[in-house]
Amino acid sequence: MAIMAEAAPNITERKTVVILGGSFAGLHVAHFLLKKAKNVKVIVVSKNSHFYWNLASPLVIAGQLDPDRLLVPIQAALIRYPADKWELVVGVASGVHFAEKRVNVAVRTNNNPDLLRTLSYDQLVIATGARLVYDAVVRAPWKAVSTAEDLRERLRAFAAAVAEARHITICGAGGTGVELAGELGAAYGGSGDKEIHLMCRGNKLGIGDTVALAAARELERLGVKIHYNTCVTGVMFISPLAPQEVQNKQHLVLNNSEDELWQTDLYFPTTGLEPNTEFIPEQYLVEADFDLRPVKVDRFLRVQETTDAWACGDVVSQPRASYRVTKSQANTVARNVLAALDGKKPTPWEKLKWDVFACAIGPDSGVGHINDKYPVPSFLVRRKKSRDLGMRKMKKYIDGSVTEDWIWF
DSSP states (O other), X not given: OOOOOOOOOOOOOXXXXXXXXXXXXXXXXXXXXXXXXXXXXXXEEESSSEEEOGGGHHHHHTTSSOGGGGEEEHHHHHTTSOGGGEEEEEEEEEEEETTTTEEEEEEOOSSOTTEEEEEEOSEEEEOOOEEETTHHHHOOTTSOOSOHHHHHHHHHHHHHHHHHOSEEEEEOOSHHHXXXXXXXXXXXXXXXXXXXXXEOSSSSOTTOHHHHHHHHHHHHHTTEEEEXXXXXXXXXXXXXXXXXXXXXXXXXXXXXXXXXXXXXSEEEXXXXXXXXXXXXXXXXXXXXXXXXXXXXXXXXXXXXXXXXXXXXXXXXXXXXXXXXXXXXXXXXXHHHHHHHHTTOOOOOOOOOSSOEEEEEOSTTOEEEEETTTEEEOHHHHIIIIITTTXXXXXXXXXXXXXXXXOOOO
């Protein structure tokens, strides 16, 4: 009688996906894979322990919202999945080796702040975002470049400074600058106690020609003074021997004045983003005239010259850095990583055919356009964004429903 050999169990080795970044793109990809991928462990590396809804930071700065509302522990988003399927590492990537498929991470811990850890991966997602060029000087809270505690401190400090200031200058008339000016104008512009100045490099606000004039009218209605063809080219150091009333001012050098310094109580730069790519070898970055450059990707959003690494969001900044572009790219990268894990071919990222831009101007007004050709009705911008700067969407990044949400604004 022949003895049948017992079939060996079909056990496949668990694969590892490392996601660098725990913000809009990284958390989106993590949710998708934790829902869809089988026998995979997802490791999220984030420099901040909390997810930060930075889009609503102007509300906090204008004294209309508590900063705690903008910060939610990333663990609260991941805890809904089986514990053996994910890991959160609070730290910063210090090096990546694509050939060896490993990442070096400087882990942030209270006991050992200098702990280094090497993570091996089967698939890598780079979603480390970008930071403000002048962050080291001004420390404006536009990006989650530090700890949650430091972000809360920054937000509260700026809100307090705004409350005390009588003369506020915003340099940069793109989306962030216009929305900040709008919130400050709505909160303080009609009081007569503060001057709010918005510096615009060109002869129109930098939010699209279709809506620039309408936005300018709304800002002026809120008491914001717009200075066209003007930008800040430097911050002047003031001697400690100068009179106290001079020391208490910030002195800015403007491009349109060689003889006169612009004095202001509070200065907000809202221009210039640097992709967080300093840990990536130069050959994988777009050639540019500045030190920190975006990641070079192909049409699948795969890092060029690699097979198992992908990038999305502000770290790519193509065609531009924006919430909707980030969301669209995160969706494509998540699906391509899943396909790669299953041995399938990736699909190209399709640029948004209808690139919708929305800009709040205080809680009761806003402008928007599609492809900078077709205006979006103001009432729709108010309903979708102006009332809370998108705060109601924040919960989708915690409960995971962001992966099923329609890409809007």
